[in-house]
Amino acid sequence: SYTAKHRAELIAETVRGVRSVINQIEVVPTVALSDEEIKGAIIGSLALSPTTESYEINVSVKEGIATLTGTVDSWQERALAERLAMNVRGVKGFLNSIAVEYDTQRPDYEIKQDIQAAFKWDGLLHDEKIDASVQDRKVTLKGTVPSAAEKRRAIWNAQVAGVNEVVADNLKVDFWDATSGKYQKASFDDSEIDRAVEDAMLFDPRVNSMNVKTRVKDGIVYLRGTVDSLMAKRAAENDAENTTGVIYVKNLLKVRPKTKVEDQAISAKIEQSLINDPYVEKDEVKVSVNDGIVRLEGSVDTLFEKSRAETAAGHVAGATEIKNSLDVKMPQGVLVSDPYLADFYVVSYYWVDDAPAAPDMSDKEIAKNIREEMWWSPYVTAEEVEVDVSKGVAKLEGKVDNWSERRAAVRAAFEGGAQRVVNNLSVGS
Secondary structure (H helix, E strand, O other), rough: OOOHHHHHHHHOOOOOOOOEEEEOOOOOOOOOOHHHHOOOOOOOOHHHHHOOOOOOEHHHOOOOEEEEEEEOOOOHHHHHHHHHHHHOOOOOOOEOOOOEOOOOOOOOOHHHHHHHHHHEEEEOOOOOOOOEEEEEEEEEEEEOOOOHHHHHHHHHHHHHOOOOOOEEEEEEOOOHHHHHHHHOOOOOOHHHHHHHHHHHHEEEEEEEOEEEEEEOOOOEEEEEEEEEOHHHHHHHHHHHEEEEOOEEEOOOOOOOOOOOHHHHHHHHHHHHHHHOOOOOOOHEEEEEEEEEEEEEEEEEHHHHHHHHHHHHHOOOOOEEEEEEEEEEEEOOOOOOOOOOOOOOHHHHOOOOOHHOOOOOOOOOHHHHHHHHHHHOOOOOHHHHEEEEOOOEEEEEEEEOOOOHHHHHHHHHHHOOOOOEEOOOOOOOO
């Protein structure tokens, strides 16, 4: 699938020492679909989402290559439409020609201020060596970042309201000790973090809600209020998680759809969403809905498929909660939850903690794999972290420099084969 090709590129970008990736993978879908079938699936995927249903987007497909045209109000809306379309089964290639049109033109100095703020508050970006200049609404990025994944992230952050183009030819990837970054250099007041989280949600088209109330105490973010979809609830948590200075997010948001959707209609839309997903075998998943609460039952091959099924269901308007009871045939598979790869932290799904330990890998092997994952990560100083594994549960001890490194260590533990992670890492210089 095209999604797998794109995911492979993102994974390669997160490895220490990688400066850029040339992706020559050929996509050969397991099921042959006609261009009209693919086009219909993309249109359906855009229509299923509670966020993109009002976008003015046209879809064309030729020999499996999908092209999106039309206009939207922001780069974020453009990217969201792209993600939904590329995740459709049968797509071999992708071209996003959606135009971004603004109601008014903003002065360059305002654009630059927004970019600097976006860099500052992005917990996934080390911006200490990035210089951004703006002229006639064209952004030029120069300097260095410690990973190819962060270069992609910097370009994404630079696409604030009013920007026509971002040029990053002179933003180089050069590994440096990023673990002593912005968290250590500055302390952030709870009120500052609060404003940054609110701004992140305000400009996220998946959330874009004035009904979300935030409170921050000692770096812990509490989200209260209502949103109109599960996608919005998860996106709000994701935005808060990725904000500099945030330690933990307590998501107390309630899902209240704008209009009542009948259970039968929700079920039908989820089934269509599962059919569209290139990773999930629809016949293996049974969907039932009662008063907006979705239950997924059946048996899938891997933990990754289980998480994909839940994510696909969560994209459907009208669903207010998901109870994922899918059995997993091969529970030893690694479930990677990396914000550079995915929209959601799938390890936050309630069932992840109950996943059985990997039966085909010893604790010693898991511990060895975790240490290797940490060494290859540009975000973790592996020497600072002690790893102990018992029955598939990894315990992390030691002291790291910042919260970004702490989260990266947890991701490395899951990628190394841990089925659960007990994170006892302390943060401090």
